[in-house]
Amino acid sequence: MSRDSIGFTFLVSAALCVVCSVLVSGAAVGLRGLQEENKENERKKNILSAAGLIEPGASAADIKKIYDERVKGIIVDLNTGQVVTDDKELFPNPQEYDQKSAADNPKMSMVIPPAEDFAGIKRRETYSWVYLISNEEGKLSQYVLPIRGKGLWSTLWGFLALDTNLNTIAGLTFYEHGETPGLGGEVDNPKWKALWKGKEAFGKDFDPEIEVIKGNVVPGSKNAIHEVDGLSGATITSRGVTHLLDFWLGNLGFRPYLEQLREKGEK
C-alpha cells in the first residue's frame, strides 16, 4: 500500500485511535484505586474538620491515623432512629453503604412532601451514616451528622457536629457546593465556620432554632445562642443553610435518632 494512498491514511488513523484509547482506558483503570483512595481520604478529612480534629493542610497519613483512632461510623434508620449497622440482612457489608446513591434510589429513599422539604432536596434516603467521635481518652464526645440542602445555585453538602448534650454545636463544615466565591461560597470560609462552635441547635421541645440571620448577631441578645452572622451579599445561601439545618434536625432528619439518644441518656 502506498504511503500516500487514502487507505494508508485511514489505517494510520485507525491504529492511532486504538493506541490512544488503550492508553486512556489503561490510565483510567490503573488510577481507579488511587481515585477511590483520594475520595475516601477527602471524606475522612471533612468529618474530622467538622469535629475540629484537624487543621487545614493535614497530611493524608495524619488524617487516616486520627480517623482510625477517633471516628466510628454507624448507620441509622432515619424513620425509626434505630442503629442498623449490625443488621446483616440490610447491610452485609456496612462499609460499602453509599448514602449519596441511596438518595437517588427509589427503593432506598422517600419523596419528601413539598411542605416539609425545607432543604429543597426532593428525596431523602432511609439510612444515614452518623459518625461517633471519641476524645483522647476514648470517651464519646461528638456526633457528626451528614447534611445537605439547596443554597442559591447549588446543593450544599456538609457535616454538622453536635456535642454529646445533643444541643451544642461543635462544628459545621461544607465541603461541596457551587455557590459564588466571595458571596455564598463563604460557607466554607474558616472564619465563618468558627462562628458555629458553641451555638445551640435546639429550643424548647427540641425544635430546631439555629438560624443564620441577616447581618451580625448582637452579643447578649435574647436569641444570640441560636444565631450565626449572615453571609454578606448572600442572603439566599444563608437562608438555605438555616433551612437545611431545620430539615436535618427535624422530624424527617435526625430527630428520631436524637430522641432515642436523649431517652437513653435520661435512663
Ligand SMILES: Cc1cc2nc3c(=O)[nH]c(=O)nc-3n(C[C@H](O)[C@H](O)[C@H](O)COP(=O)(O)O)c2cc1C
Ligand atoms: C453574579 C452574582 C452571584 C451571586 N451569588 C450569590 C450567592 O452565591 N449566594 C447568594 O445568596 N446570593 C448571591 N447573589 C446575590 C443574590 O442574587 C441576592 O441579591 C442576594 O442573595 C441578596 O442578598 P443581600 O440581601 O445580602 O444582598 C449573587 C448575585 C450576583 C449578581
